[in-house]
Each structure stands twice: as C-alpha cells, then as structure tokens.
Amino acid sequence: xxxxxxxxxxxxxxxxxxxxxxxxxxxxxxxxxxxxxxxxxxxxxxxxxxxxxxxxxxxxxxxxxxxxxxxxxxxxxxxxxxxxxxxxxxxxxxxxxxxxxxxxxxxxxxxxxxxxxxxxxxxxxxxxxxxxxxxxxxxxxxxxxxxxxxxxxxxxxxxxxxxxxxxxxxxxxxxxxxxxxxxxxxxxxxxxxxxxxxxxxxxxxxxxxxxxxxxxxxxxxxxxxxxxxxxxxxxxxxxxxxxxxxxxxxxxxxxxxxxxxxxxxxxxxxxxxxxxxxxxxxxxxxxxxxxxxxxxxxxxxxxxxxxxxxxxxxxxxxxxxxxxxxxxxxxxxxxxxxxxxxxxxxxxxxxxxxxxxxxxxxxxxxxxxxxxxxxxxxxxxxxxxxxxxxxxxxxxxxxxxxxxxxxxxxxxxxxxxxxxxxx
Numbered sequence: 001x002x003x004x005x006x007x008x009x010x011x012x013x014x015x016x017x018x019x020x021x022x023x024x025x026x027x028x029x030x031x032x033x034x035x036x037x038x039x040x041x042x043x044x045x046x047x048x049x050x051x052x053x054x055x056x057x058x059x060x061x062x063x064x065x066x067x068x069x070x071x072x073x074x075x076x077x078x079x080x081x082x083x084x085x086x087x088x089x090x091x092x093x094x095x096x097x098x099x100x101x102x103x104x105x106x107x108x109x110x111x112x113x114x115x116x117x118x119x120x121x122x123x124x125x126x127x128x129x130x131x132x133x134x135x136x137x138x139x140x141x142x143x144x145x146x147x148x149x150x151x152x153x154x155x156x157x158x159x160x161x162x163x164x165x166x167x168x169x170x171x172x173x174x175x176x177x178x179x180x181x182x183x184x185x186x187x188x189x190x191x192x193x194x195x196x197x198x199x200x201x202x203x204x205x206x207x208x209x210x211x212x213x214x215x216x217x218x219x220x221x222x223x224x225x226x227x228x229x230x231x232x233x234x235x236x237x238x239x240x241x242x243x244x245x246x247x248x249x250x251x252x253x254x255x256x257x258x259x260x261x262x263x264x265x266x267x268x269x270x271x272x273x274x275x276x277x278x279x280x281x282x283x284x285x286x287x288x289x290x291x292x293x294x295x296x297x298x299x300x301x302x303x304x305x306x307x308x309x310x311x312x313x314x315x316x317x318x319x320x321x322x323x324x325x326x327x328x329x330x331x332x333x334x335x336x337x338x339x340x341x342x343x344x345x346x347x348x349x350x351x352x353x354x355x356x357x358x359x360x361x362x363x364x365x366x367x368x369x370x371x372x373x374x375x376x377x378x379x380x381x382x383x384x385x386x387x388x389x390x391x392x393x394x395x396x397x398x399x400x401x402x403x404x405x406x407x408x409x410x411x412x413x414x415x416x417x418x419x420x421x422x423x
Contacts, residue, residue, distance in 0.1 A: 010052055122142075189283045264341055304362065313328060
C-alpha cells in the first residue's frame with residue numbers, strides 16, 4: 001500500500017508535521033519520502049489527509065464474556081476501528097470478571113486475528129468485589145497490561161495500599177477511579193444548582209476529591225520512585241482534582257490521569273431534559289470544572305483522553321432517569337469531540353499525543369512511531385472534515401451524539417497487516 005501526500009502527525013517521529021508518501025509492505029513501513037514510485041501496489045490518497053500512530057483507548061467496557069447482549073468482542077473491535085482506534089484496553093467488569101488466567105486468555109484468543117488489538121486490564125479483586133486479591137502474578141504472566149476494578153472504585157484502603165506494593169515489582173500500573181461510594185449513593189447527577197432545580201439527588205465533587213486525596217497520600221506514604229506511573233487516576237472530572245494532581249506531579253509522585261472525551265463537551269445543565277443518554281459517572285460537572293479540565297489537558301496535567309465506552313441495551317437506558325444505567329458509547333466519537341470542542345484549547349499534535357504516546361507509556365506498551373522499518377500501526381484521519389453521527393458499529397446505541405454534526409473524522413486504520421475503513 002502506498003499512501004500519497006499525507007501529513008504526518010507524530011511528535012516522536014523525525015517526519016513530524018511533514019507531508020510525505022508512505023509505502024507499507026507486509027505490515028511494515030518500508031519507505032517514507034517524496035513522490036515515491038512503487039509498482040503493483042494499492043494507492044490511497046485524499047485531500048487534507050493526516051497520518052498518526054494508531055490510536056489507543058485505555059478505558060473500554062465490553063460485555064464479553066457474559067453480557068454479550070450489550071457488546072461482544074467483535075462488535076467492540078468494529079466500533080473501535082470505526083472510531084479510528086487500532087488498540088483498546090478493556091475493563092475487567094464482565095461476567096465472569098477478568099480475574100483469572102482463563103478469562104484473560106479467552107480475550108486474547110478471541111481477538112488475536114483482529115485488526116484492533118485488545119489488551120486486558122485485569123481485576124485487582126475477585127469479581128471486582130473489593131474483598132479478596134486476585135492472583136496478580138499469574139494474571140501478569142497471562143498478559144494483563146494493568147490492574148483495576150474498573151467501574152468499581154477501590155474503597156478498601158488496605159487493598160488499595162497492598163495493590164500498589166504488589167504491582168510495583170511486576171511493573172504494572174494500578175488504575176483507579178476516585179469515588180467515595182457512600183457519598184454518591186443513590187446520586188443521579190452532579191450536586192449543584194442544576195440538581196437542586198431538577199429535584200435529583202446529587203453526586204458531590206468532594207466524593208471524587210476526598211478519595212483522590214486518600215490515594216495520593218497513601219502513594220506518598222509508600223515513598224516509591226519510578227519513571228513510569230505507578231498509580232493512574234481514570235476519568236477525573238473536577239477542577240480540584242486537576243489541581244491536586246498538578247501539585248502531586250510537582251512533588252514528583254509517579255502518577256498519571258485521564259479524562260473521558262464526553263466530559264469535555266457538556267456541563268450539568270444538559271440534564272434539564274432528563275435524557276438518560278446524558279447520565280454518566282462521573283457525572284457532567286459545572287462549567288468551571290469543564291474549563292479546568294481543558295486547562296489540565298493543555299498544560300499536561302491530564303495525560304490521556306479515553307472514550308469511557310460503556311454500552312447498554314435499550315432496556316437499561318430507555319426508562320425513568322433514576323433507574324437508567326450510567327454510561328454512553330464513546331469509541332466512535334471520542335476523537336471528533338476533541339476536534340470539535342477543543343480546537344482552541346489543544347493543538348492537533350497535543351490531541352494525538354493524548355490518544356497515542358501517553359496511553360502506551362502508562363500501560364507499558366511498546367511505543368509506536370512513524371519511521372522506516374517500524375510496524376505499520378497507523379490511523380489516517382482528516383481533522384477538519386465535518387460529518388454527522390448517524391450509525392454505529394456497536395451493539396448498543398446509548399449515545400447523546402446521534403444526529404450531531406462533528407468535526408474531525410478518522411478515515412482508515414492499519415494494523416497487523418490489515419486495513420479497515422472507518423465509519
């Protein structure tokens with residue numbers, strides 16, 4: 001395959017910001033240059049095409065095994081490819097959970113031929129119940145790239161602390177979502193003026209912040225040093241959380257964090273219509289929190305952006321707001337949300353770093369750079385193309401972005417010697 005006149009966006013590549021021809025053969029980048037001539041090869045070309053390392057999402061939920069009616073491994077890979085992702089890391093919240101060599105092996109065997117590579121994030125505790133530790137050494141040898149209880153924040157302080165200690169010699173990161181579940185019990189949305197006006201029980205920002213402070217204090221107590229993050233905070237949502245992480249990084253604590261793409265788009269006022277497609281956890285916060293999240297992305301406090309893809313069947317979403325499940329599908333719209341709503345806050349290079357180099361570094365995966373001789377793990381996209389989100393490859397349709405016109409479209413994904421057309 002020969003990709004003609006494509007602008008390379010890869011901060012780690014010597015061809016960054018250059019427009020080149022890229023020749024790929026047998027899954028390897030053979031040559032990068034100008035006006036290349038290669039006989040008997042397929043040519044891809046288009047207007048305003050950009051090329052980056054393949055995108056990776058480090059927070060995807062799938063229902064496989066056990067909840068395939070929400071999403072199975074094949075449909076989640078199709079949705080990921082449609083959204084421009086060549087790799088995804090899936091949370092352990094399945095039935096059974098990804099808490100044994102068998103379930104992690106099942107994920108790997110089921111997806112080993114797919115264009116989209118699937119990485120398993122293994123459970124910290126059995127069935128993600130927060131009670132008994134999993135066999136973390138065995139799970140690491142089985143291929144788990146990180147450890148987390150996924151959608152279940154780790155409440156037990158002893159388990160959290162011991163997990164950090166166990167995982168350090170295994171060179172694996174602990175991923176946690178900061179939330180005090182006692183403070184958010186029965187909550188439906190962000191606690192604030194909007195929740196008061198709507199008469200809904202709120203989920204206070206302090207529930208996230210107090211747990212984040214606990215986790216940081218315990219990490220500081222361990223007094224460990226590492227060039228790579230030992231602790232990763234997933235889907236932070238408040239201005240205070242951003243500031244706490246900024247201060248902790250300034251102290252030299254080995255941490256990282258991410259934010260969900262949809263969190264950058266809406267504030268809690270959007271729930272005035274009681275549309276359950278806007279019901280997410282963490283909830284949409286205030287406009288001030290949202291502004292702090294954009295600033296955190298721009299200054300590097302927030303390392304990565306995730307889709308927080310959370311598929312649900314119609315019966316789990318299309319009912320009374322207080323009974324509806326939390327979460328939206330996000331793989332197919334994540335990049336477009338950053339381009340549409342963040343063009344004044346982030347450069348294109350910054351945006352691409354948040355979904356390529358940063359997540360791979362956090363997960364200890366081999367970095368992908370666009371250079372001759374490297375494997376072709378690539379995404380072709382047009383950052384200025386407008387399009388309307390009208391169909392999905394996911395089994396579930398719980399997205400507030402259907403019918404919305406967005407800017408920034410992935411066009412092709414290339415990985416493992418395979419090529420897929422996005423959308």
